[in-house]
Amino acid sequence: MKIESVDFFYLSMPEVLDIGDGSQDAVLVRVRAGGLEGWGECEAAPLPTIAAYVCPMSHSACKPVKHSVEGMDLNEPADIHKIGRHVHANSFDLLQADHTLSGIDIALWDLLGKKLEEPVYRLLGYKKAYSKIPYASQLFGDTPEETYEKAKQSGGSGYRAVKFGWGPIGRGSVAEDAAHFHAAREGLGTDAYLMIDIGTVWGEDVASATGRLAALKAVNAYWLEEPFANMALSAYSQLADGKPRVPLAAGEGCNSYVQAAAMLDYAGLKFIQIDTGRIGGITPAKRVADDAVRKGISYVNHTFTSHLALSASLQPYAGIEKDVICEYPVEPKQLALDITTNKMTLNSEGRVEVPEAPGLGMSVNRESLRKYIVDTEIKVKGALIYQTPAL
Amino acid sequence: MKIESVDFFYLSMPEVLDIGDGSQDAVLVRVRAGGLEGWGECEAAPLPTIAAYVCPMSHSACKPVKHSVEGMDLNEPADIHKIGRHVHANSFDLLQADHTLSGIDIALWDLLGKKLEEPVYRLLGYKKAYSKIPYASQLFGDTPEETYEKAKQSGGSGYRAVKFGWGPIGRGSVAEDAAHFHAAREGLGTDAYLMIDIGTVWGEDVASATGRLAALKAVNAYWLEEPFANMALSAYSQLADGKPRVPLAAGEGCNSYVQAAAMLDYAGLKFIQIDTGRIGGITPAKRVADDAVRKGISYVNHTFTSHLALSASLQPYAGIEKDVICEYPVEPKQLALDITTNKMTLNSEGRVEVPEAPGLGMSVNRESLRKYIVDTEIKVKGALIYQTPAL
Numbered sequence: 001m002k003i004e005s006v007d008f009f010y011l012s013m014p015e016v017l018d019i020g021d022g023s024q025d026a027v028l029v030r031v032r033a034g035g036l037e038g039w040g041e042c043e044a045a046p047l048p049t050i051a052a053y054v055c056p057m058s059h060s061a062c063k064p065v066k067h068s069v070e071g072m073d074l075n076e077p078a079d080i081h082k083i084g085r086h087v088h089a090n091s092f093d094l095l096q097a098d099h100t101l102s103g104i105d106i107a108l109w110d111l112l113g114k115k116l117e118e119p120v121y122r123l124l125g126y127k128k129a130y131s132k133i134p135y136a137s138q139l140f141g142d143t144p145e146e147t148y149e150k151a152k153q154s155g156g157s158g159y160r161a162v163k164f165g166w167g168p169i170g171r172g173s174v175a176e177d178a179a180h181f182h183a184a185r186e187g188l189g190t191d192a193y194l195m196i197d198i199g200t201v202w203g204e205d206v207a208s209a210t211g212r213l214a215a216l217k218a219v220n221a222y223w224l225e226e227p228f229a230n231m232a233l234s235a236y237s238q239l240a241d242g243k244p245r246v247p248l249a250a251g252e253g254c255n256s257y258v259q260a261a262a263m264l265d266y267a268g269l270k271f272i273q274i275d276t277g278r279i280g281g282i283t284p285a286k287r288v289a290d291d292a293v294r295k296g297i298s299y300v301n302h303t304f305t306s307h308l309a310l311s312a313s314l315q316p317y318a319g320i321e322k323d324v325i326c327e328y329p330v331e332p333k334q335l336a337l338d339i340t341t342n343k344m345t346l347n348s349e350g351r352v353e354v355p356e357a358p359g360l361g362m363s364v365n366r367e368s369l370r371k372y373i374v375d376t377e378i379k380v381k382g383a384l385i386y387q388t389p390a391l
Numbered sequence: 392m393k394i395e396s397v398d399f400f401y402l403s404m405p406e407v408l409d410i411g412d413g414s415q416d417a418v419l420v421r422v423r424a425g426g427l428e429g430w431g432e433c434e435a436a437p438l439p440t441i442a443a444y445v446c447p448m449s450h451s452a453c454k455p456v457k458h459s460v461e462g463m464d465l466n467e468p469a470d471i472h473k474i475g476r477h478v479h480a481n482s483f484d485l486l487q488a489d490h491t492l493s494g495i496d497i498a499l500w501d502l503l504g505k506k507l508e509e510p511v512y513r514l515l516g517y518k519k520a521y522s523k524i525p526y527a528s529q530l531f532g533d534t535p536e537e538t539y540e541k542a543k544q545s546g547g548s549g550y551r552a553v554k555f556g557w558g559p560i561g562r563g564s565v566a567e568d569a570a571h572f573h574a575a576r577e578g579l580g581t582d583a584y585l586m587i588d589i590g591t592v593w594g595e596d597v598a599s600a601t602g603r604l605a606a607l608k609a610v611n612a613y614w615l616e617e618p619f620a621n622m623a624l625s626a627y628s629q630l631a632d633g634k635p636r637v638p639l640a641a642g643e644g645c646n647s648y649v650q651a652a653a654m655l656d657y658a659g660l661k662f663i664q665i666d667t668g669r670i671g672g673i674t675p676a677k678r679v680a681d682d683a684v685r686k687g688i689s690y691v692n693h694t695f696t697s698h699l700a701l702s703a704s705l706q707p708y709a710g711i712e713k714d715v716i717c718e719y720p721v722e723p724k725q726l727a728l729d730i731t732t733n734k735m736t737l738n739s740e741g742r743v744e745v746p747e748a749p750g751l752g753m754s755v756n757r758e759s760l761r762k763y764i765v766d767t768e769i770k771v772k773g774a775l776i777y778q779t780p781a782l
Contacts, residue, residue: 018448
């Protein structure tokens with residue numbers, strides 16, 4: 001079959017708050033071919049992402065993403081790989097292109113799975129999908145007391161793994177951060193996995209990070225996430241060699257396979273975190289997962305939005321039994337919940353199961369999305385080159 | 392003074408061809424403060440770049456670039472550094488943001504130089520600017536005979552350094568490529584610097600590259616440029632260790648300081664090529680130049696467009712006497728020529744001199760640009776959030 005149409009939808013909550021919650025808006029992508037449709041989601045700023053799909057060509061290596069997608073064949077996995085290669089060859093000077101490609105690639109796998117009547121993970125070569133242990137992501141409280149209360153609540157809600165991040169952490173003294181780490185551990189109890197996310201606050205400042213290692217070790221942190229900017233390889237590798245040893249996790253900012261490969265090769269990570277909505281989709285994410293297995297690094301998804309994005313983000317490592325942890329959007333905004341009619345709810349063991357239905361196994365809820373549509377128009381030289389399509 | 396306005400202009404030739412010529416369109420940025428104005432240029436796809444400036448906020452780390460710029464103080468270099476840090480903190484999940492920031496940062500240095508009545512290179516800490524030897528960039532011919540004719544013409548036109556790239560190279564057999572390399576050297580004569588640019592065609596395929604090393608060595612290639620995708624660190628470092636040794640050059644695709652630092656640390660390069668219109672402007676480019684000096688790697692600009700971009704691209708290494716080679720746009724489209732009233736013509740020794748006038752030392756030619764304006768409108772929820780401003 002041939003790709004007949006690719007439609008981008010910009011969705012948003014009525015009000016977007018200045019908080020670290022990426023589920024307040026969304027870019028959905030619908031691809032149609034052979035009487036079927038596939039859906040994907042970009043974890044990206046909607047307007048630049050749409051602009052990268054429709055913009056006029058600047059030169060041979062700076063073409064709009066649509067140039068490499070529309071009218072292409074889609075019959076087998078190799079066709080999706082080919083489309084990704086074309087996008088890179090034709091758009092490598094268009095920075096936003098990888099974020100745009102991400103939602104398309106995900107939708108293509110969904111569509112191909114529906115056509116071939118297989119879940120995506122099988123098309124990727126896995127025989128079986130293993131359930132994952134979800135971790136709940138939380139912001140640190142403003143005070144250690146608040147962090148303790150939040151941790152206590154999380155521990156009580158049945159999550160075996162909880163990540164605290166952002167908020168005041170990394171911005172004050174070592175003692176202040178240590179108080180938050182201890183409060184989190186005390187609230188959770190000793191058995192739960194506790195992860196700490198710095199949200200890149202230290203940039204490339206290794207000393208700020210090493211100063212916190214003792215406290216992180218004392219609370220038995222399962223990982224320390226994004227102490228530095230994505231790709232700050234030298235800082236990561238210095239910290240990885242620091243004492244005491246605390247496992248490092250990073251990678252969500254990677255927007256291509258080669259960047260993630262560089263993180264695997266040089267950053268000294270124990271966990272590579274990939275957002276399929278940013279790295280260019282499921283295709284490059286699966287390559288990263290394969291590399292991670294070879295290098296003895298654990299793969300973890302990065303997902304903060306809908307269950308469509310969650311299903312997409314689990315496929316690349318669905319078949320890796322030893323990589324059991326997954327990020328699970330615990331308190332997404334209503335928009336993210338309304339994107340699909342079905343949900344990946346936790347099973348009786350509190351684990352997340354990868355859908356067995358064809359494609360990504362998620363049904364997009366057209367009706368409920370209409371109220372979130374952000375009507376958008378882009379005109380160039382008087383011609384309307386983008387207008388919100390009909391859902 | 393405070394930044395009063397930041398205006399983006401999308402300019403284009405009447406027709407954009409599907410060729411490797413990045414001078415066919417342009418994104419100009421004008422910043423006004425204190426009765427002065429500064430100009431910069433993004434080497435980027437215009438529409439997504441403008442969208443990244445004006446888009447609605449998605450969350451706290453995915454804000455439009457304008458959020459971190461408008462109304463900020465601009466009195467000394469530290470203010471420009473601060474704006475860059477703000478953009479990274481507020482927009483690190485907005486992929487296109489670095490390309491957008493690039494033109495703004497350049498305009499800010501231009502504006503500050505005008506206010507302080509100093510050329511930008513002095514504000515960067517250099518006492519003196521050293522002239523550079525320009526190299527002419529050319530596409531390979533379709534046949535070795537054509538390549539020979541082009542090389543002969545370049546050699547005759549007085550350039551002491553010529554780079555051949557793109558076209559058929561890297562896509563056929565080793566013997567075909569070798570014939571092109573020899574034709575280029577024969578046409579140029581033995582004295583000229585000859586550089587070869589693969590334009591990332593080999594992706595991460597080290598074997599394709601090592602197969603060509605002998606021929607590159609035989610023609611005494613000054614450097615081999617971008618055999619692989621930007622950030623394909625492992626491929627670069629393997630090739631750097633290959634025999635015979637051919638110096639590697641890369642980096643033009645870096646859109647942040649940390650990416651360029653990773654290339655310096657791990658890719659085994661002899662030359663780091665930075666486009667100030669992509670990396671986030673002059674500020675991060677200067678950090679790269681400082682690092683390169685410490686690591687014994689030569690800095691080279693990447694510039695394919697206007698003399699405004701050329702001046703901006705030379706400032707970060709203007710004071711490094713030993714780094715003598717510069718890229719010089721030899722046959723830009725008329726648009727790129729029309730951007731400035733003055734030009735950085737070659738001096739009597741055939742060298743490029745960094746302007747000594749305040750700021751970037753280039754005057755934007757408003758009148759001549761009107762005919763290239765691409766009228767653009769972006770509407771979100773019925774509100775016009777971008778409209779081409781008055782020049």
